[in-house]
Amino acid sequence: MNQLLATGRKLLGPSREYESRIDREQSPARMLLVPILSVMAGSMATSTLPLVAGSPLLPPFGLLILLAWRLMRPGMWPAWIGLPLGLFDDLYNGQPFGSSALVWSLCMIAIELLDLRGVWRDYMRDWLIASVLIMLALLAGLGISGLAQPAPEVRIILPQIVVSILFYPLAVRLCARLDGWRLAT
Amino acid sequence: MAPPRHRRPGFSRRAQYSLFVTYLLAIAGAIVGGVLLLISIADPTGFAALRAGAAEVTAPVARGFHALRRSIADIGENTSAYFDAASQNAELKRQVAANRTKLIEADALRAENAQLKTLLNLQKELGDQVVTTGNLVSSTASSSRRIAILSAGSNAGVAVGYPVRAARGLIGRVIETSPNTAKVLLLSDAENVIPVIRVPDGLPALASGLGDGTILIRPVDLGINNFKRGQLVATSGSGGLYPPNIPFATIVRKTSDGALARPIASPASSEHVMVLRPYQEAAKKVLDETLKALPESGADE
Numbered sequence: 001m002n003q004l005l006a007t008g009r010k011l012l013g014p015s016r017e018y019e020s021r022i023d024r025e026q027s028p029a030r031m032l033l034v035p036i037l038s039v040m041a042g043s044m045a046t047s048t049l050p051l052v053a054g055s056p057l058l059p060p061f062g063l064l065i066l067l068a069w070r071l072m073r074p075g076m077w078p079a080w081i082g083l084p085l086g087l088f089d090d091l092y093n094g095q096p097f098g099s100s101a102l103v104w105s106l107c108m109i110a111i112e113l114l115d116l117r118g119v120w121r122d123y124m125r126d127w128l129i130a131s132v133l134i135m136l137a138l139l140a141g142l143g144i145s146g147l148a149q150p151a152p153e154v155r156i157i158l159p160q161i162v163v164s165i166l167f168y169p170l171a172v173r174l175c176a177r178l179d180g181w182r183l184a185t
Numbered sequence: 186m187a188p189p190r191h192r193r194p195g196f197s198r199r200a201q202y203s204l205f206v207t208y209l210l211a212i213a214g215a216i217v218g219g220v221l222l223l224i225s226i227a228d229p230t231g232f233a234a235l236r237a238g239a240a241e242v243t244a245p246v247a248r249g250f251h252a253l254r255r256s257i258a259d260i261g262e263n264t265s266a267y268f269d270a271a272s273q274n275a276e277l278k279r280q281v282a283a284n285r286t287k288l289i290e291a292d293a294l295r296a297e298n299a300q301l302k303t304l305l306n307l308q309k310e311l312g313d314q315v316v317t318t319g320n321l322v323s324s325t326a327s328s329s330r331r332i333a334i335l336s337a338g339s340n341a342g343v344a345v346g347y348p349v350r351a352a353r354g355l356i357g358r359v360i361e362t363s364p365n366t367a368k369v370l371l372l373s374d375a376e377n378v379i380p381v382i383r384v385p386d387g388l389p390a391l392a393s394g395l396g397d398g399t400i401l402i403r404p405v406d407l408g409i410n411n412f413k414r415g416q417l418v419a420t421s422g423s424g425g426l427y428p429p430n431i432p433f434a435t436i437v438r439k440t441s442d443g444a445l446a447r448p449i450a451s452p453a454s455s456e457h458v459m460v461l462r463p464y465q466e467a468a469k470k471v472l473d474e475t476l477k478a479l480p481e482s483g484a485d486e
Contacts, residue, residue: 022434
């Protein structure tokens with residue numbers, strides 16, 4: 001096993017074995033940009049993945065990653081982060097422009113209000129909060145698109161809601177990995 | 186996870202104000218989003234350029250997946266359908282059941298039609314031998330006797346001892362009559378002993394019911410027992426009750442002293458039956474007529 005790892009390291013090129021292990025500086029750019037870029041990548045994923053679904057099915061990856069970061073690292077972002085990221089998401093989500101900006105901002109405010117309660121939270125409670133927010137966000141998205149054009153029935157997005165809620169833990173895992181990488185020195 | 190501590194940034198006015206401004210900005214962001222939303226609803230093409238530019242970024246990647254995309258294109262419908270699979274299933278089952286009933290009804294009508302047509306033809310052929318036609322309306326299903334109820338009775342000329350046949354073959358004979366019904370002793374009743382012949386070669390035998398829907402065929406010449414499965418047996422006409430050559434039964438299995446047979450005309454499947462005159466009566470009538478036509482021959486003897 002160790003031999004295998006050593007071979008892998010050789011193949012991957014020079015590692016940091018010969019650098020100092022103490023008093024390293026973490027990269028500020030990576031620390032700040034990784035969460036934001038990951039949310040943007042999530043927003044773009046929905047229009048990149050090879051799916052032309054007849055009904056909405058894919059979870060809103062951008063929103064999932066946003067919620068994962070926000071619930072995992074409270075205080076990392078200012079509360080207004082929902083606006084710029086939501087605007088970027090609006091470029092890709094196919095909803096009327098501004099819907100994600102509105103919904104994501106409201107999500108961020110809702111989590112701020114929940115944080116005011118100041119109770120201890122665990123993973124399951126984060127998942128619960130995220131589930132409720134995802135569900136409300138998707139329903140709001142349906143309602144908003146219903147303002148602009150005739151909207152399908154609510155029944156249509158039930159699978160999407162379920163899939164999205166089930167995808168949240170995956171988003172948390174991904175964000176935790178990225179978090180470890182972004183804070184590594 | 187402990188509650189976050191950034192809620193109280195300490196005594197620094199600057200920190201407190203900046204946190205407050207953050208909240209204000211968040212609310213303002215929501216308002217901005219709402220305004221943008223209203224604009225885009227009022228003018229759906231307003232942000233089209235922005236979106237088109239964004240789509241250009243992801244389009245090449247998405248285009249690369251084209252082949253894969255086709256194969257999973259309708260995954261959404263499939264998943265949606267999964268959610269009302271139960272109700273759809275129930276609905277389809279109900280439809281299938283209704284259709285099956287209709288199909289069976291249609292089949293039954295077709296079979297009945299064929300039966301009636303055959304009966305009509307038979308009635309033409311048999312002419313005055315036929316007393317009447319009727320339906321087998323019920324039978325003694327719970328009794329060990331195999332007796333069916335015929336819907337025609339003495340009012341229609343049915344009398345005790347008259348043979349009853351269906352289009353396909355012999356059913357039995359009348360044992361009781363009432364004005365509008367008659368009881369028919371079926372072939373499979375143990376009491377019903379009928380002289381028969383094996384069809385191709387005329388081997389004489391006696392048939393008696395076993396009470397369970399099958400008939401025991403015993404050859405008259407004991408010692409010759411070469412019945413084979415599938416052979417046909419018909420009435421012989423001896424005894425004078427049943428007319429000859431009415432299809433009777435098919436051999437199912439050879440036994441030690443004969444064979445087991447199953448009636449060709451199952452009472453269960455033949456509703457429409459004919460009541461015939463006893464064969465001997467008809468024969469006697471023919472004989473009488475012959476004798477009448479040749480009065481001298483009797484005088485000569």
